[in-house]
Amino acid sequence: MKGRLGIQFHIAIGLLVALLAAFLINAGITTSQELPIDPQKSPTQNPMNTFEPYRTLPGGLLVKIKLYRSLPPEILAVNTLQESRLTPGFDGDGKIEILGRDAQILYSINFSTELLKGEPPLPVDELSMLLILPLIDQAQRIHVITPEGETYFELKE
Amino acid sequence: MNSRNDHIIEQNLEFPTRNILSGIFGPAPVQTGIYGDLSLPGYVVWVNHKPSLAQVPVQLGQTSVNVMALDGGGFSVGSATALNLIKMDDLLGMCRAVTSNNNGLPVNEIWIPQMICNQFHLAEGDMIEGIKVRLGCNNLIQLIHQASGSEFKVGNDPLPPWIRRIITSLGVSTGQFLLFLIPLFIFGWTTLLIGVFTIAFLAILLAIFWKILPGNGWLRGLVCGIVAGSGIAVFLLTGLAWTLTSALLLGAAAIIIGTWMGGILMGFRPIQNS
Numbered sequence: 521m522k523g524r525l526g527i528q529f530h531i532a533i534g535l536l537v538a539l540l541a542a543f544l545i546n547a548g549i550t551t552s553q554e555l556p557i558d559p560q561k562s563p564t565q566n567p568m569n570t571f572e573p574y575r576t577l578p579g580g581l582l583v584k585i586k587l588y589r590s591l592p593p594e595i596l597a598v599n600t601l602q603e604s605r606l607t608p609g610f611d612g613d614g615k616i617e618i619l620g621r622d623a624q625i626l627y628s629i630n631f632s633t634e635l636l637k638g639e640p641p642l643p644v645d646e647l648s649m650l651l652i653l654p655l656i657d658q659a660q661r662i663h664v665i666t667p668e669g670e671t672y673f674e675l676k677e
Numbered sequence: 678m679n680s681r682n683d684h685i686i687e688q689n690l691e692f693p694t695r696n697i698l699s700g701i702f703g704p705a706p707v708q709t710g711i712y713g714d715l716s717l718p719g720y721v722v723w724v725n726h727k728p729s730l731a732q733v734p735v736q737l738g739q740t741s742v743n744v745m746a747l748d749g750g751g752f753s754v755g756s757a758t759a760l761n762l763i764k765m766d767d768l769l770g771m772c773r774a775v776t777s778n779n780n781g782l783p784v785n786e787i788w789i790p791q792m793i794c795n796q797f798h799l800a801e802g803d804m805i806e807g808i809k810v811r812l813g814c815n816n817l818i819q820l821i822h823q824a825s826g827s828e829f830k831v832g833n834d835p836l837p838p839w840i841r842r843i844i845t846s847l848g849v850s851t852g853q854f855l856l857f858l859i860p861l862f863i864f865g866w867t868t869l870l871i872g873v874f875t876i877a878f879l880a881i882l883l884a885i886f887w888k889i890l891p892g893n894g895w896l897r898g899l900v901c902g903i904v905a906g907s908g909i910a911v912f913l914l915t916g917l918a919w920t921l922t923s924a925l926l927l928g929a930a931a932i933i934i935g936t937w938m939g940g941i942l943m944g945f946r947p948i949q950n951s
Contacts, residue, residue: 527945537937538860541930546864548926552919
């Protein structure tokens with residue numbers, strides 16, 4: 521049959537093919553870990569933002585919000601912390617943002633707006649949540665958005 | 678030496694010696710042609726599969742028949758027939774060679790293993806180039822005994838070709854895995870596992886679609902590699918949310934491995950005697 525490989529070349533060419541395939545597989549695995557920032561999932565929506573969850577940071581904002589089944593959300597309180605570990609972002613249709621001047625988004629995370637409580641989780645009509653956000657000098661307002669509506673909290677009068 | 682077109686049929690070849698390592702990475706071909714002493718009247722048809730031909734001097738010592746080793750790429754008869762590697766032209770050429778060059782001894786019959794008869798739709802008593810076809814066993818030693826006059830019953834029908842193709846492909850993929858082991862492992866366990874999975878997956882894919890794919894083994898492998906590589910890339914992009922670059926790189930690796938596996942499943946060209 522035409523095109524057959526000579527047996528004497530098999531091992532040498534096979535090793536070259538194996539090296540090439542291994543290089544491509546390895547390059548594929550390596551680049552797969554360099555995932556692009558997904559604004560829907562990333563806790564740091566603003567590419568300028570370098571805050572990371574699971575790491576103790578100096579300062580922070582403890583934000584207490586309340587979600588309702590058929591009303592816009594409320595921001596109940598915002599307290600400053602000496603140090604903090606940020607709330608990581610999750611999949612969900614709720615969003616909390618720290619806004620700077622001209623409504624520039626300085627920080628943003630998503631959260632779930634499912635009104636479930638207890639174990640096993642049971643539906644409720646309202647739910648309070650605590651979220652920890654970074655302390656940012658340029659921050660002007662906190663903005664919470666859910667499918668039911670949105671609300672703002674002024675940080676600096 | 679006899680020549681048919683550009684194909685040279687070697688005669689009076691010596692049976693190969695046994696080598697444990699031969700065939701460890703894939704098919705093990707020896708030169709095609711006629712093995713044995715041409716002064717003997719008996720002929721059996723086989724393929725240029727080194728391990729089985731090497732059994733002949735070990736188990737039988739002196740044989741009373743000649744073995745016509747057709748080009749099966751170095752695969753066993755079962756694998757070569759399942760992969761359609763044996764050509765009728767080669768068989769006809771060998772028959773012409775023995776009828777015209779047998780030291781004056783008449784060649785009345787040739788014993789052909791059942792699997793080769795099935796591939797060429799030959800039946801007991803058919804005539805090829807004036808030689809009567811005898812349906813024989815699928816084991817070379819038994820086939821030689823049959824040609825020497827011993828009674829041997831031809832066994833049950835062999836496994837269907839598609840099952841033999843899958844078994845052959847998995848055997849070949851094991852050999853290629855051994856060959857690829859160190860290069861893959863250099864890049865780590867994950868690369869090794871993905872490489873092994875890709876080799877096995879493509880081997881099975883090739884075995885399943887071998888008969889319906891066009892062209893030679895390289896082209897069949899390329900087609901399978903492109904199909905599998907595209908599938909893998911789409912899965913990585915949509916299922917695992919890998920980047921486009923990484924999905925394309927893994928797809929390219931599948932294409933290369935597929936093409937290589939297709940080439941190996943064609944068998945090898947043996948080293949020709951000078």
